Amino acid sequence: MKNSRKTILIVIPIGILIAMFLSSFLFQHFISVQSGNELDKVSTNTSFDTLSSFNSPVIGFSDAPVTIIVFNDYQCLSCKTWYENSYEDISKKLIETKKAKIIFLDSEPVGNDSILISQATFCADEQGKYSEYQEVLFSSQQKIDGWAKSVQLKNFAMDLNLNVASFERCLDSGKYEKDVITNIDYAKSIGVEKIPIFKIVNFEGKEHVLKGGISSTVFENIVEQFQ
Secondary structure: OHHHHHHHHHHHHHHHHHHHHHHHHHHHHHHHHHOOHHHHOOOOOOOHHHHHHOOOOEEOOOOOOEEEEEEEOOOOHHHHHHHHHHHHHHHHHHHOOOOEEEEEEEOOOOOOOHHHHHHHHHHHHOOOOHHHHHHHHHHHOOOOOOOOOHHHHHHHHHHOOOOHHHHHHHHHHOOOHHHHHHHHHHHHHOOOOOOOEEEEEEOOOOEEEEEOOOOHHHHHHHHHHOO
16 A cells, blocks of 8 residues: 555656646747748838837727737638637736737738728727727628628627717728728738737837737737736
């Protein structure tokens, strides 16, 4: 019996050490994958002036020391998956605590409806419902094109109790089309291709680029380092 007890006492710590080693290895491998050749194409020279020039709505406090830029398309399935799995925690732990603010920028359109869909988020922002409209878009996302034509976009506004007449005038006017296209051109100019891609930037010029369905924990760790 004594020998059995000793064996158990030895095996359990060894098992824990092995688990810790594997977890550490997998985490490091995960991070290295995010920094592969594909991300080397993305420029990391985001100046403060560049950050100030974006016309997209800013989520969070303007004086937050870190900016998270999300290159996104509301018809992108991977973007939807990241949003549903990670965004709520990022919002609670980083945005609401004033550690970071977040800006969604448009990338190369996934489908023909993508530019109009993005314009609708700007129109919702006029009435203070930008984030709420985003949530509706991601939760309503279907196969590319067809699910969010002008009629559906206006119905989403109605569901959120927006002033629909005002929203319709905004969307039909195309007043934000140039802003969306400017975002797309910027994304192209710095080498953004597959999305989602994220740039995390602080006032000192430190910058980190991530790609894919990154967990909120990774964002938290980088933002903490950038404070």
